[in-house]
Amino acid sequence: MSxxxxxVCDDSNMARKxxxxxxxxxxxxxxTQASxxxxxxxxxxQGAGQVVLLDLTMPELDGFAVLAALRQEGLKAEVIVVSGDVQEEAVRRAKALGAKAFLKKPADPLQLAEALNGLGVEVPLVRPADAERMALAQLPSVSFRDAFREISNVAMGRAAELLARVLGVFIKLPIPNVNILEVGELHMALADAQRGERLSAICQxxxxxxxxxxxxxIFHDAxxxxxxxxxxxxxxxSAKLEMLLDLASIIIGACLNGLSEQLNITLSQGHPLVLGQHCPIEDLIRINQRRWKRTLAVEISYGLEDLDIRFDLMLLFTEDSVPRLREKLDFLLN
Structure with a gap:
């Protein structure tokens, strides 16, 4: 059987599945799968990618670099980008580098089929049951951390798209860091964000x-x-503080809405509050240490291309939220 x-090239087991x-x-x-x-x-x-489903935000070598290498080496591959980075500039760059189509995560099966049909690849005639068995034989196993990192990645991309439009710049996206942290570890993670600078922070x-x-x-005052x-x-x-509150509303709101959509829950958001302005991170920790216990923490650092500017976002879920999140993710995966 031909x-x-x-x-399928993506660092997330959940995304590949x-x-x-x-x-x-x-x-x-x-x-074939690549992480x-x-x-x-x-x-x-090695000939394993006549058709390639390619993520953009990956370790070692990102999707843009893969597309550039394909062109430089003259490798033949029909590439469909499937990414959480949905900025207009990300779409433009991917297509300029040779991607035949661009789908946002999570990929809709009908849109994926349309993109595959648009490649002009000759499809061998086989029984649908045989084709399905060949495709599903290699489903990866997915941990809670991997699954939550992937839905955070999608939510992060939604926020970046809005932020890029507001600021008129390309947003460099990281791979979200997901960990369950004890209060002491959380304080260390916050301290790592400081880089010896004074900070302003908005909490919602x-x-x-x-x-x-x-x-x-967290905003770095400089x-x-x-x-x-x-x-x-x-x-x-006063105007700078209002600007920070507006940016926080955009970034936090879009991230939470992206998570809500994927998990099929409704998250009500409180009013944004200024935790500290022009203060060292130790003061933020001292002021708020009683509120943060053991927590599921998602760390995201948005960088602005060609500018020494970044926004550090932490989503801190209560320990009691984790069983519900596991339940929702299990439903998504099965």
């Missing part, structure tokens, strides 16, 4: 569907004037 060599399950049942695939761009590029060199609580927590957005310049604004202290 089959189409298909490479979702993509494999979304493949059309009438296409016979011989599936970063270096592995993916090597698989393509959220609750709903058995899930609760707080979002913490960068606030640079952000104001991007907005072509000359601001006094």
């Amino acid at each position: 089959a189409i060599p298909l490479l 979702q993509l494999i399950r979304a493949l059309p049942s009438n296409w016979p695939f011989r599936i 970063n761009g270096v592995e993916g590029l090597e698989a393509i060199r 609580g959220y609750i709903g569907g058995g899930v609760a927590g707080e979002a913490l957005l 960068e606030i004037d640079d952000v104001a310049k991007l907005l072509n604004a000359h601001m006094d202290e």
